[in-house]
Amino acid sequence: MFIGSVDKTEYEMQMDNISRLLGLYYSTINSDTYKLGARIISHKKKIFNLFDEIKLRRRIKSKPVCNHSFExxxxxHSEKIAVYTCVFGKYDIIEEPYCKPNNVDYYVITDQEVPSNSLWKKIDIKEYDNELKGMSNVExxxxxxxxxxxxxxxxxYSVYVDGNxxxxxxxxxxxxxxxxxxxxMFRHSANDCVYKEALFNKYRIKKTPSKEIDIQVEFLKKQGMPENYGxxxxxxxxxxxxxxxxxxxxxxxxxEFITRCRRDQMSFTYVAWKNNVKIEDIAQLGPDVWEASSLYIKRHI
Incomplete structure (x- = not known):
């Protein structure tokens, strides 16, 4: 919101109330009762291979602890801000934002149709055809x-958000x-180590061939990338x-992404380290994006 455009106390109260409601939602879906019910309903659905999960848990014993306090x-702010998302193919359905501050413009880059009354303004990307030539939707x-x-x-300033x-x-x-x-960005709530992230990609996420993950790990080791960098x-x-x-x-x-392993969280960690940037100086948005009361994350289609 632009500085001085609304009553500061009233606006902060509205945002806090919205955040509190979303917090209650997260408390519900993260409760033991809800999780038990979800397991009973979806008991036939295999989320990941049992043997791969055993391998993963043997290597990763616990989640990292966050001791950082957030303001x-x-x-x-006095500046206009662009909030944007990018969706190609049928990976996500574009959802409307819940909030429209007077200093925020919403943009979407997509091959989907966008309703004329949407808060998302579709960006024409024809002028970037040369840059994008030969790229897959992911690229x-x-x-x-x-x-x-x-x-x-x-x-x-801009804020990027995934399509979900x-x-x-x-x-x-x-x-x-x-x-x-x-x-x-948000701090990674599950891993504080790029080598542990490699194991998650190899045994649970499985979007990248294991051989490519192994090659990336060897590259990181040769470069001297430390463990537990964040x-x-x-x-x-x-x-x-x-x-x-x-x-x-x-x-x-x-x-790094386009020439090596196509896992952007792994490659960004290496890039931050290579540029002598501490992860704690970047992980300023919050301790866990999945429990953030400022946004909601859907499942990908």
Whole structure:
């Protein structure tokens, strides 16, 4: 919200009330009773191979503990902010944001039809045909995900969200959480180590061939990438388009993603380390995106 455009106390109260309601929802779905019911209903559905899960749990004993304290949300800024998402193919259905602050514009890059009354404004990407030539839908998504400064040139700040992330409160707070690297994300709640993340990708996620994961791990070891460096989730990204370090991180991230293992969370961790950026300086949006009261995450189609 623009500074001085509304009553600050009243607006913060509204955002807090919305956040509280979403918090109650998360408390419900994370309760033992709800989880038991969900297991009973879906008992026939295999989420992942049992033997692979045993291998994974033998290697990863516990989740990392977050001792960082996060500042109270600040929903006010003097700059216009672009919040955008990118969906190609049938991977996600675009959902409407719940909140429309007067300093936030919503944009979508997609091959889907967008209703004329949607808060999402569809971006014409024809002028980027040369950049995108020969790319798969996943590669196109990552290009737009990593390079907002190339197509949102009229904005100093942007917030990227995955196609299954629904904005609920005022995302201006994310811009105000950006520190010196010029980029902010949520802390990874499950892993603080890129090598553990490799195991999750190999035995649970399984979107990348095991051989490619093994090659990436060997590369990281040869480069001297340390264990337990920390990790971020990459489904919500706040950026300062004028920050040189941020632009360098994005260029390096793209090069790593497009030339090596196609797991962007693994490649971003390496890029941050290579540029001498501590993960705690980037993981400023919150301790766990899955429990964030500012947004809602749907399951992919």
């Amino acid at each position: 109270k949300p600040n929903y006010f 196109k998504n990552r290009w737009f995900k990593m390079f907002p400064h190339k197509f949102l040139k009229n904005y100093k 992330v629904v904005p609920v409160t005022d995302f201006t707070e994310f811009i105000n959480r950006i520190k010196f690297p010029g980029v902010a 990790m971020t989730t990459c489904n919500v990204i706040a950026r300062d388009h004028n920050n040189e370090l941020c632009l360098q991180l994005m260029e390096d991230w793209w090069n």
